[in-house]
Amino acid sequence: MPLFINTKMNQDTIAIIGGGNLGKSIALGLLKQQYNPEQIYVTRTKVALLDDLKAQRVHTTSDNVLAVQQSKILIFALKPYRIESVLKELASHITKDHLIISVISDFSLEQLSNCLTSEIQIVRAMPNTAAAIGESLTCIASKNASAENIKKATFIFDALGETIEIDESLMDAATVLGACGIAYVLRFIRAMIQGGIEIGFDAKTATKIASQTVKGASELLLQNGNHPEEEIDKVTTPKGCTIAGLNEMEHQGFSSSLIKGIKTSIETIQKD
Ligand SMILES: NC(=O)C1=CN([C@@H]2O[C@H](COP(=O)(O)OP(=O)(O)OC[C@H]3O[C@@H](n4cnc5c(N)ncnc54)[C@H](OP(=O)(O)O)[C@@H]3O)[C@@H](O)[C@H]2O)C=CC1
Numbered sequence: 208m209p210l211f212i213n214t215k216m217n218q219d220t221i222a223i224i225g226g227g228n229l230g231k232s233i234a235l236g237l238l239k240q241q242y243n244p245e246q247i248y249v250t251r252t253k254v255a256l257l258d259d260l261k262a263q264r265v266h267t268t269s270d271n272v273l274a275v276q277q278s279k280i281l282i283f284a285l286k287p288y289r290i291e292s293v294l295k296e297l298a299s300h301i302t303k304d305h306l307i308i309s310v311i312s313d314f315s316l317e318q319l320s321n322c323l324t325s326e327i328q329i330v331r332a333m334p335n336t337a338a339a340i341g342e343s344l345t346c347i348a349s350k351n352a353s354a355e356n357i358k359k360a361t362f363i364f365d366a367l368g369e370t371i372e373i374d375e376s377l378m379d380a381a382t383v384l385g386a387c388g389i390a391y392v393l394r395f396i397r398a399m400i401q402g403g404i405e406i407g408f409d410a411k412t413a414t415k416i417a418s419q420t421v422k423g424a425s426e427l428l429l430q431n432g433n434h435p436e437e438e439i440d441k442v443t444t445p446k447g448c449t450i451a452g453l454n455e456m457e458h459q460g461f462s463s464s465l466i467k468g469i470k471t472s473i474e475t476i477q478k479d
Pocket residue numbers: 224225226227228229230250251252253254271284285286287289293310311312333334335336386387
């Protein structure tokens with residue numbers, strides 16, 4: 208993961224328009240990578256809710272125009288139903304020297320470019336809230352962005368975790384697997400904790416064991432590149448307790464419920 212400090216790629220001021228759950232996670236991730244706080248603008252209407260960022264010398268404001276005028280890279284992290292009106296308000300201040308990055312789900316590159324003039328370069332990105340700690344997986348897609356601007360966007364999201372370039376047609380799938388995925392995994396961990404308490408651990412110890420075990424399982428896949436079942440085979444002693452528990456989970460619909468949930472999430476995005 209590149210540190211932002213002392214690199215040629217970190218010269219541009221970044222405005223995050225919409226400092227809510229995701230916008231703030233991105234700002235925190237940039238700060239963690241030692242990005243100069245004075246080169247970050249974060250906006251929202253209830254600006255007092257950004258006081259923790261302000262205390263770290265980030266510019267916080269409800270004035271989107273000011274943030275746009277002061278910045279080269281504009282990251283839009285608004286709810287989908289707000290983007291059109293905000294872009295309308297900002298269109299005359301956005302120039303071809305800006306790079307637009309939208310992390311808004313369910314709002315296409317085409318819809319974005321319809322709100323702006325044709326020469327404006329846009330990258331769509333789908334990070335997750337682990338950006339706050341530099342552990343996001345971000346999928347990016349673009350149509351008219353130059354190689355240099357794609358590199359700039361990739362540099363930012365590499366600093367917030369890892370980045371992969373995808374075709375925009377997969378952006379809803381990226382939203383579900385990567386962004387909603389954080390919530391699915393956390394619910395899995397919560398269930399592990401609940402089970403752990405029932406078999407004897409206090410909540411704090413159960414949380415530590417469940418969280419580190421999930422981290423270890425992920426790292427086994429990320430570092431070894433194995434199929435999950437290969438690692439599972441190493442744990443399931445014949446006639447042992449793991450396979451007994453796993454099979455009972457499957458009888459109760461464990462994998463099936465996850466797959467159905469993922470499909471329901473994408474259907475929810477794509478229903479209109
Ligand atoms: N949360 C997540 O994990 C992920 C979210 N996304 C996408 O990111 C986007 C934001 O989601 P999320 O952060 O959860 O939503 P939030 O509601 O937490 O954040 C949106 C922010 O936009 C601000 N806002 C509203 N109007 C304006 C305005 N006119 N100017 C500036 N800021 C404004 C709101 O601030 P105020 O209330 O002060 O007006 C709010 O803080 C969505 O499109 C979502 O789909 C994508 C991936 C992951």
